[in-house]
Each structure stands twice: as structure tokens, then as C-alpha cells.
Amino acid sequence: MSATSVRRAASIVMANSAAEITVIYPLIELREDTISPLRSWTREQTLARERYRVIAVFAEADRAQAAAMEPLLGQNDELLPVPDRSFAAMMNAGIARARTPWLVMTEGHCIAQPGSLDEVVRWIETNPNAQIGNFELAHVSRNIVNSMVARWYDETLAQWRTPPNWEHAISGGFAIRASLLDEVGPMEPAFEAFSPHVQSARLHSRGVKVTNLPGAAVIHLDERSMTEFYDSTRRYTRGEFIARSQIDPAFMERHFGDPYLWTNRARLERGTARAMMRALVIAARTSPGRSAALAGAFASLLGEAAGGVRLRIALNRLMLAFDAVAIERHQRAAPRGLRNCNGCTEIRCRRPPYPQKAAGRSKRSAPATSSVCTVSKNFKAAASAGPKRLR
Numbered sequence: 562m563s564a565t566s567v568r569r570a571a572s573i574v575m576a577n578s579a580a581e582i583t584v585i586y587p588l589i590e591l592r593e594d595t596i597s598p599l600r601s602w603t604r605e606q607t608l609a610r611e612r613y614r615v616i617a618v619f620a621e622a623d624r625a626q627a628a629a630m631e632p633l634l635g636q637n638d639e640l641l642p643v644p645d646r647s648f649a650a651m652m653n654a655g656i657a658r659a660r661t662p663w664l665v666m667t668e669g670h671c672i673a674q675p676g677s678l679d680e681v682v683r684w685i686e687t688n689p690n691a692q693i694g695n696f697e698l699a700h701v702s703r704n705i706v707n708s709m710v711a712r713w714y715d716e717t718l719a720q721w722r723t724p725p726n727w728e729h730a731i732s733g734g735f736a737i738r739a740s741l742l743d744e745v746g747p748m749e750p751a752f753e754a755f756s757p758h759v760q761s762a763r764l765h766s767r768g769v770k771v772t773n774l775p776g777a778a779v780i781h782l783d784e785r786s787m788t789e790f791y792d793s794t795r796r797y798t799r800g801e802f803i804a805r806s807q808i809d810p811a812f813m814e815r816h817f818g819d820p821y822l823w824t825n826r827a828r829l830e831r832g833t834a835r836a837m838m839r840a841l842v843i844a845a846r847t848s849p850g851r852s853a854a855l856a857g858a859f860a861s862l863l864g865e866a867a868g869g870v871r872l873r874i875a876l877n878r879l880m881l882a883f884d885a886v887a888i889e890r891h892q893r894a895a896p897r898g899l900r901n902c903n904g905c906t907e908i909r910c911r912r913p914p915y916p917q918k919a920a921g922r923s924k925r926s927a928p929a930t931s932s933v934c935t936v937s938k939n940f941k942a943a944a945s946a947g948p949k950r951l952r
Contacts, residue, residue, distance in 0.1 A: 579611050579612075580611070580612060580613050580614045580637070580661050581612050581613065581661060581662060581663060581682065581685075582608075582612065582613040582614075582661055582663045582664070582665055582678060582681060582682070582736070583613065583614055583615070583616060583655075583659035583660075583661040583663075583664050583665070584602050584613060584614070584615045584616070584664075584665045584667065584678075585616055585618065585651075585652055585655035585656060585659065585664060585665070585666050585667070586598070586599055586602055586615055586616065586617045586618070586655075586667055586669065587617075587618050587619075587648055587651040587652060587655070587667075587668065587669050588617055588618065588619040588620075588623060588626065588627055588630065588651075588669055589619075589620065589623075589646060589648055589651060589669050590648075590668065590669045590670055591669045591670060592669075592670040592782045592784075592785070592789075593782060593785060594670075594672070594782060595626075595630070596630075596633070597672045598667075598669060598670060598671055598672050598673075598782075599615075599617060599630055599633050600633050601672045601673040601674075601675070602615050602667070602673055603615050603633050603634055603635055603638060604633065605673075605675045606673070606675055606676075606677065606678045606679070607675050607676050607678075607679050608678035608679045608681075608682060610635055610637070611637070612678075612682070613661075613665075613678055614635070614637045614638055614639070614661075615634065615635070615638040615639075616638070616639045616641055616655040616658055616659065617630065617634065617638065617639070617640050617641070618641045618642075618643060618651040618652070618654055618655045619640065619641070619642055619643070619651075620642070620643060620644070620645060620646035620647075620651070621642050621643070621644055622646060623646065624642065627640055627642070639658065641654055641655060641658060645750065647750040647753075648668075648753075648754065648756070648757075649747070649748035649749060649750040649752065649753075649756040649757075650750045652666065652748055652757075653747040653748055653750075656739070656742055656747070659739060661739065662738065662739055662740075663681070663685060663736055663737070663738060663739060664736070664737050664739050664742070665677075665678070665681060665734070665735070665736050665737075666730075666732065666734070666735055666736075666737065667732075667733060667734050667779065668732055668733050668734075668781075670781065670782040671733045671734055671779040671780065671781050671782070672779060672780040672782070673696075673734070673778075673779050674776075674777065674778040674779065676776060676777075677696065677734070677776070677777040677778060677779070678777075680774060680775065680776035680777040681694070681736045681774065681777055683776075684736070684774050684775065684777075685736075688772075691738070691772070692737070692738055692741060692769050692770050692771070693730050693735055693736070693737045693738070693741070693764070693769060693770070693771040693772070694735060694736045694737075694771075694772055694773065694774030694777070695728070695730065695731045695734070695735045695771060695772070695773050695774055696731065696733065696734030696735060696736075696774055696777045696778055696779050697773070697777065697778040697779075698714060698718070698731060698733050698734070698778070698779060698780075698781045699778060699779070699780045699781065700714065700780070700781055700783055701780060701782065701783070702783075703785075704785065704892050705888060705891060705892040706783070706784060706785060706786055706787060706789075706790060706888065706889075706892060707783045707784075707785065709790075709888075710783040710784055710790060711783055714781070714783075718731070727762075727765050727816070728765075728771040728772075729758060729761045729762075729765075729771065730757070730760075730761045730764070730771055732757040733779055733781050734777065734778070734779040735771075735774070736774060736777070741764060741769055742760075744767065745760060745763040745764055745767065746763075748760050749804070751800075751803055751807075752800040752801075752803055752804045753796045753797070753799055753800030753803070754793065754796040754797040754800050755797050755798075755799075755800030755801040755803075755804055756800060756804075758801075758817070759804050759808070762812070762816040762817070765816065766812070766816070786889065787884070787885035787888055787889055788885070791881065791885070801817070801820075802823060805820075805823055828862075828865065829865055829869070829870040829873060830865070830869060830870060831865060831866060831867075831868070831869035831870075833865075834862045834865035834866040834869075835862075835866045837862055838859055838862050838866055841855050841858055841859045841862075842859075864876075
């Protein structure tokens with residue numbers, strides 16, 4: 562090991578003993594801006610640098626990209642490789658290396674407000690029994706897909722916060738007491754994008770309370786196209802069904818409800834559909850008065866009886882393709898008619914959910930802007946600057 566590596570390893574050990582918070586940042590799904598998210602944690606926070614460290618976790622296949630990002634890290638930060646490009650595996654590896662009483666979890670496409678970690682420390686100090694605190698999520702709506710995804714996030718978060726639902730930890734940004742994760746164990750990579758929700762449900766089942774963390778916020782860079790959105794949805798849905806096949810059904814239904822297509826999946830098989838149709842014919846003969854209602858149920862089984870689950874999958878894929886074409890065609894035409902308060906044709910102005918002024922905030926920091934129109938321009942400038950912004 563070189564002298565430089567020894568000094569860096571020694572400084573990391575010292576940081577582990579001095580730092581109070583570890584930020585776990587996965588170098589995955591970076592989307593349109595590969596610089597601002599990591600930089601917002603390592604260079605633009607107002608909290609004293611010795612009070613926290615950042616572990617940037619990357620897949621071995623992305624080593625070149627990780628090396629290009631290394632100049633953004635501080636002396637006590639760490640680049641940590643893992644074998645697979647899996648969000649759950651990356652977070653698990655970072656948590657295992659943290660060794661601080663508090664963790665901040667985020668995603669690769671989230672830009673932090675400069676004062677967020679200061680707010681985390683303040684929240685911990687004023688709430689000695691705090692367990693999990695969610696950051697606020699803001700969005701940059703540059704096109705129709707961005708706007709749809711942002712609206713979906715807003716509606717989902719509002720639903721989680723409405724009884725009898727339960728509050729999830731928001732993977733885009735939350736602070737958590739590290740000891741809680743020792744109790745519930747690591748995330749399951751096989752559950753893909755659904756894995757954070759399973760871990761959150763396990764914490765909830767133990768009575769862990771999730772609250773909002775005032776003043777801490779991230780800008781979530783949403784999917785830009787229907788292809789990206791479908792990919793995210795596919796990884797989430799597949800992970801959910803894998804989880805349902807392995808976890809106690811009572812636990813899953815208590816926390817995530819009863820999905821009709823999963824619990825009635827036998828109905829989609831051709832043999833089951835035909836048996837149900839025969840039963841409906843017999844029922845119609847014995848109860849002629851109910852023939853109209855039974856005819857509707859009979860018609861709903863025709864597709865499965867004829868083609869089984871493969872036909873349904875093919876038709877669903879066709880419908881999704883038509884939806885994507887229609888949305889993106891409309892998206893290409895829409896900017897000509899869109900104007901916001903700054904005269905920008907790209908996005909609607911939408912103020913961030915945190916104060917515009919904060920001590921020590923960098924002028925180059927995206928959240929310091931008065932509207933996301935300016936944020937959009939900052940993102941473009943960062944992307945066009947490329948490696949120059951790494952120095």
C-alpha cells in the first residue's frame with residue numbers, strides 16, 4: 562500500500578471517530594446531471610466538514626465513471642466498489658462501512674439543499690428520541706413526463722401521510738438512526754426497486770416512527786422519457802412480486818394491500834379461465850334471472866380462455882407502447898406553447914419548499930435559485946462543463 566493510501570485510510574479511520582453522520586450516495590441512475598448530486602453533498606453543505614463524511618458506492622462495471630467523480634470527494638470521504646449494479650447492494654455496503662450513529666440515505670439523482678445536513682443535526686439535537694426523518698422532495702418539471710412523475714410522487718406521498726396508511730422512509734432523502742438498521746437487517750437486492758419499501762415496512766412493524774425533517778430538502782431529478790419511467794416501474798413491480806412470493810402474505814397485505822392481479826393470478830391461466838366459464842354457463846342455466854350479470858363475467862374471461870397470460874401481456878405491452886408514443890409526441894409539440902414567469906419555454910416555475918436565503922449557501926448551488934427555471938439552467942451549465950467542474 563502506498564504512503565498516500567495509508568494516509569487516506571488513516572484519515573478515514575479518524576473521520577469515523579469524529580463524524581456524526583454518514584451520507585450514503587449510490588453512483589447509479591445518475592440521469593441527466595452526473596455532477597451536481599454528489600457535489601451537493603461533498604462541496605456545498607454548510608455543516609462543518611469534519612462532522613460528516615460521504616461514502617460514494619459504485620458498481621465495478623462503473624469504475625471509470627467513479628474515478629472521474631473522485632475529485633468531488635473530501636479527504637475523509639470514500640469511494641466504495643461493489644460487484645453488482647444494484648441499489649440495495651450499494652446501500653448495504655455503504656451502511657456496513659459507515660460506523661456513525663446517524664446515516665443519511667439518498668439516490669444518485671437527488672441534489673441536496675446546502676443547509677440540509679445542518680438541519681439534520683439541529684433535528685437530532687432537538688429530538689433526542691428521533692428515529693427517521695424524511696427530507697422534502699422538490700422536482701424540476703421540464704417536460705410532460707417530468708410533470709407526470711412529479712405529480713405521481715406528490716400524490717403518493719400525500720397518500721402515505723393520510724390514515725390509515727403509514728409513512729414510508731423516502732429513499733430520495735432521509736436521516737435514520739443507524740442502530741435501527743441493525744435490528745431489521747439489510748435490504749434484499751432481489752427485491753430490486755421495491756427493496757427500500759420492504760425495509761421501511763419492517764421498521765414500521767417494529768413501531769419505528771417516521772417524521773418530516775424541517776428544512777432539509779433534495780431536488781429529485783425525475784425520469785425524462787416514458788422509456789425511463791417504464792424501466793423504473795418494471796423494476797419496482799417485479800421486485801414487489803418477488804417480495805410477495807417470499808414474504809409472509811399477511812405482512813405484505815397489511816403494509817401494501819391486496820393486489821388483484823397477484824392474488825388472482827391463477828385466473829389468467831387458460832385452463833382456469835375455461836373452467837370458470839363452464840361454471841358460469843351452469844350457473845346461468847340454474848339461475849336464469851342472473852344471466853345478464855353472469856354474461857358480463859363470461860365475456861371478461863374470453864381473452865384468457867383464448868390466449869392465456871401471454872395474450873394479456875402482449876396486449877398490455879401494445880397499449881403501453883401507444884401511450885408512450887402519444888405522450889412523447891405531445892411532449893415534443895408542447896414547448897412551443899409553454900411560457901413561465903421568466904419567459905422560459907422549457908418548464909413551469911415551481912418554487913422550492915425551503916427558504917431562498919441561508920448562511921454559507923453557494924451561489925452555484927441549485928437550491929439557491931428562486932425558481933426551478935434557473936435550476937434548469939444551472940443543470941445545463943454543469944452538464945456542459947463536464948470534467949472542468951470536477952476540479
